[in-house]
Amino acid sequence: MSIRGKIWKFGNDVDTDVIIPARYLNTSEPDELARHCMEDADPEFIRKIRPGDIILAGKNFGCGSSREHAPIAIKGARIGLVIAESFARIFYRNAFNIGLPILESAPAAAEIQEGDEVEVDIETGAIVDRTTRKHYQAKAIAPFMQELLAAGGLVPYVRRLQRQASER
Amino acid sequence: MPMTISEKILAAHSDRPEVTPGDLVEARLDFAFANDITAPMSIRVFRDAGGERVFDPQRVAMIPDHFVPNKDINSAIQAKELRDFARDQQLPHYFEVGRMGIEHVLLPEQGLVLPGDVIIGADSHTCTYGALGAFATGVGSTDLGAALVTGRTWFKVPESLRFVFSGELGPWVGGKDLILYTIGRIGVDGARYKAMEFTGPVIESLPMSDRFTMCNMAIEAGAKVGIIAPDAVTEAYVRGRAKRPFRFYRSDPEAVYEAVHEWDISGLEPQVACPHLPENVRGVSELREVPIDQAVIGSCTNGRIEDLRIAASLLKGRRIAPHVRCIVIPGTPEVCRQALAEGLYEIFMNADAVVSTPTCGPCLGGYMGILAAGERAVSTTNRNFVGRMGHVQSEVYLASPAVAAASALVGRIAHPADIAAR
Numbered sequence: 001m002s003i004r005g006k007i008w009k010f011g012n013d014v015d016t017d018v019i020i021p022a023r024y025l026n027t028s029e030p031d032e033l034a035r036h037c038m039e040d041a042d043p044e045f046i047r048k049i050r051p052g053d054i055i056l057a058g059k060n061f062g063c064g065s066s067r068e069h070a071p072i073a074i075k076g077a078r079i080g081l082v083i084a085e086s087f088a089r090i091f092y093r094n095a096f097n098i099g100l101p102i103l104e105s106a107p108a109a110a111e112i113q114e115g116d117e118v119e120v121d122i123e124t125g126a127i128v129d130r131t132t133r134k135h136y137q138a139k140a141i142a143p144f145m146q147e148l149l150a151a152g153g154l155v156p157y158v159r160r161l162q163r164q165a166s167e168r
Numbered sequence: 169m170p171m172t173i174s175e176k177i178l179a180a181h182s183d184r185p186e187v188t189p190g191d192l193v194e195a196r197l198d199f200a201f202a203n204d205i206t207a208p209m210s211i212r213v214f215r216d217a218g219g220e221r222v223f224d225p226q227r228v229a230m231i232p233d234h235f236v237p238n239k240d241i242n243s244a245i246q247a248k249e250l251r252d253f254a255r256d257q258q259l260p261h262y263f264e265v266g267r268m269g270i271e272h273v274l275l276p277e278q279g280l281v282l283p284g285d286v287i288i289g290a291d292s293h294t295c296t297y298g299a300l301g302a303f304a305t306g307v308g309s310t311d312l313g314a315a316l317v318t319g320r321t322w323f324k325v326p327e328s329l330r331f332v333f334s335g336e337l338g339p340w341v342g343g344k345d346l347i348l349y350t351i352g353r354i355g356v357d358g359a360r361y362k363a364m365e366f367t368g369p370v371i372e373s374l375p376m377s378d379r380f381t382m383c384n385m386a387i388e389a390g391a392k393v394g395i396i397a398p399d400a401v402t403e404a405y406v407r408g409r410a411k412r413p414f415r416f417y418r419s420d421p422e423a424v425y426e427a428v429h430e431w432d433i434s435g436l437e438p439q440v441a442c443p444h445l446p447e448n449v450r451g452v453s454e455l456r457e458v459p460i461d462q463a464v465i466g467s468c469t470n471g472r473i474e475d476l477r478i479a480a481s482l483l484k485g486r487r488i489a490p491h492v493r494c495i496v497i498p499g500t501p502e503v504c505r506q507a508l509a510e511g512l513y514e515i516f517m518n519a520d521a522v523v524s525t526p527t528c529g530p531c532l533g534g535y536m537g538i539l540a541a542g543e544r545a546v547s548t549t550n551r552n553f554v555g556r557m558g559h560v561q562s563e564v565y566l567a568s569p570a571v572a573a574a575s576a577l578v579g580r581i582a583h584p585a586d587i588a589a590r
Contacts, residue, residue, distance in 0.1 A: 013356055013445060017553040022532035026235060026242035028209045028309075040555040060357035063390060064551060065532070066292040068209055068308035088390055089361045090292060094308035144192075154310050155216045162218060 001122040001149075003080040003101070004130075005053040009114040010041060012058035016091065019062065019070040033069050034076030051078035054120070056112055058084065062091025071095040081120055083127065083138065085109040096145050099153035103127070103138035112136075122149065170420035172328040173395055174363040177303040177417055181286045189327040189426075194320050198285035198302075201229035201261075203271055203528075204236055204243065206290035206309045207250040213313025222257050223319030226412075229261035229280060230254045231271040234528045239535040269500025269526045272296040272384060272468035276376075277500055279409030283398045283416050288312060288321055293468050293550065295386045299379035300406065301398030301416060306387060326392045327426040328363040328419075333370035335434035340584040342478075343378025344470060344548065344568035346370070347385040348439035352449025353429070360390030362426065365419065370433060371396060376405045377474035384469045385550050388446040438583065440546075441566035444554045452571055455581040462545040463488075463576035464557075465569050466497025466524070467531045470548035473498075473506045479573040480512045482587050483519040489579030494521035495537045497529060521576070533557050539564075546575040 017040065024036045038045040038055075055074065061084035062070060071094050074082065082095070085106045095102045101122050108127050112118060116131035123146065125138035141149070151157035169186050171179065179186055182193035202210045207230055214222075222228045230250045235243035254262030261280060263269070272293050275281045281297045287304035288294065290312040297304035307321070315321045331350060351358070364386045371379070379396050386394025396402075398416045406414060440455055442448040465479045476498060488494045496516050498504045504526070507513055516523050530537030531549040539545055539558030545565065547557065552564035565581060574582040 015551075015553040017532070017551070017556050021555055022205075022534060025205045025532075025534075026240060026246060028212075028246075040560045060360065060390060063356055064292065064387075064553060066290060066294075066306040066308055067205065068310060069205075086357065086360065088357070089392055090306055090308060093311060097308060097310035154314055155213055158217050158314060 002119065003052060003054065003122065004117070004119040005080050006050065007054050007056045007112055007114055007116045007118055008045070008049060010055065010057040013060045013063055014041070014057050015064035016062055016067050016070040017064055020067065020073040025067060025069055028069060030072050030076030033073040037073040037077040046077055049077060049079065052080040054118055055079055055082045056109060057082070058109055059086045061087050063088035066090045068094045068098060071098050071100045075100045083108055096148045097154040099149060101149055105136050105138040108136040108138065170422035170424070172363065172365060172419045172423040172425070173301065173397055173417045174303055174328055174393060175325060177284060177286060178323060178325055187325045189325050191325045192322055193325060194322045195286045197227065197288060197315055197319050197321060199227050199281050199287045200289065200312060200315050201231060201271065201275070202290035202309065202312050203234050204232035204247045204250055205234045206312065207253070208246050209309035210290055210313035210316065211249060211253045213310050214316045217314055217317050219317040222316045225257060225259050228259055228316060229275065230259055231263050231268060231274065233268055233270050233526065234532070235534050236268065236527065237265050237525060267501060270468045270471055270528055273471050273499030273503065276300060276380065277409070277502055279406065279411045282406060282410050282412065282414035283402060284414050288315060292387045293384050295391065295394050296380050296384040296468060298383035298386065298393050298395035299376065300402055301396060303393055303395070305392050326361055326363045328365050329359055330365050330367060330425040330428045332368040332428065332430040333366070333433055334368050334430070335370065335432040337370060337433065338436060340438050340570045341436055342568060343374055343381035345436060345439040346433065347382040348441050348449050348566065349433070349436060351385065351389050351446050352439065354389055356388060356445055356447045357390040359386065362391055364389065364391045364394045366394065366396050372399060375474060376401060377472040380472065381469055385446070388550060438568055438571045440571060440581065441552055443552050443563040443565065446552060446566060452567070452581060452583050456583065458565070458581040459544065460492060460546050460575055460580055461543040462493045462495065462537060462539065463572045464495050464497070464530055464537055464545060464547040464549060465572050466499065467528065467549040468499070469550045470569050471497055471499030471503065473503050475548065475569040476503065476507050476512050479569040480515045482570060482573040482577065482584055483521060484515045486519055486577050488520045488576050492576055492579050493537065494576040495524060495530065496521050497524045498526055500526055530557055546572045546581060548572050
């Protein structure tokens, strides 16, 4: 799966309250959550982005609460991918479970600039900055996680396993 | 092979003689639960994944504690989804308003989470139960929903960090100050993916309430679990509460740690985390001139009876500063009853504080004490991110119940000793 989009850059320790403030957690509808994605960091964010754009951040992206509403808001906003130096553990797990692609690369997080056009191969982790023509290689995603992403998340993955088991 | 307490619990729950950090294991769950914010999504996942009955109704809890009593219509809809599910599944551990408490205060108090358990909750502060010597961690709604079907979940065995606290705890210094100090030293990702094991003579001397406070905030350093070896203090707490058998595990003396931090905390003063990260920690005396608009005393971090007693000891016979709101939130109905019996409600009310029903409420900017632009709170809660308690231009300073109560009295951040000396 290949993704090409414009970079929106954030700093270190972007927390889940910034990704989706708790005042909007009285619903779990993706479109409603998407409307407030990153609102407390940039109130204009949701109006500026295009489908397939990429969030780029520093270390510990998604720290804080276990709210799955955070990756759902990002996916609901049609962000194609999040690249960060590192991710907080619950966010990392949640992103794969709901089928939001995420990649870790410290050099990409440090060097790629806001507004750059970037192309990414999710399977191989190859990141190409089309603006600067620089190449980066993200940390490999474990095969099990790749399958989750390909299936679209944990629920479709579990259902596919069940279907395969019943067909045997 | 020597193992840490975390490794031993995971090995026992995945039927392996031993595990090492990095291993992927599928572990049996002793308990799983969700709240009014995370359960609706989990219930959807449970149904989508083909779930009909939860794996064991005795080992599942549904706790509407975040926006309940319902703060608005959407919150009422979410709480109803959880209630309907609990009724449909005939869950004995559903807690209606009146019996409901903040999950991480309630579940240990009711003896539903126990030493040696593997526990997941769709709430990041599930790591609180490490104080009992359990392997307990927060997950998202999808993991929880799938686990409700199977009673199992996968974990990567975490590396362990050992923290050894020695020395003498000073006056007005407790578990909250120790964990803030720790986060200040290692940072908000200092224990990312890892197990934080709190040990040493200072930890052994701590009552359960302070141990819960410490393990509760392990997530604020990015940890998977915070854990304390169970001892006689744990035994005394669990005895009479436990609803099923439990088991004590301890780390082997030769167990392998990624790092060991040995700190002498003699002379440590009360600690305060400044906006907007829990790692921005300073001694309270450096912040004495910071004016406040609100003090919050409660939450899964500090909503236990011991916390309210400390606050009451400072508020007794005194009055909250003019123009300051002091909001006290007991963690559970049991804490409310005990506070009432001990006369703490009277002390709070005579000091012009208000006492809420148990709820997470203002901690995550839900309701019951939201901040306006430019306002500042001292709070015994666990996070001080941008906009956490309200407007994005508001500020939260995290501190102990003693510092929050002292600050409420003078209207700026205060050292409890300054009040006690008056």
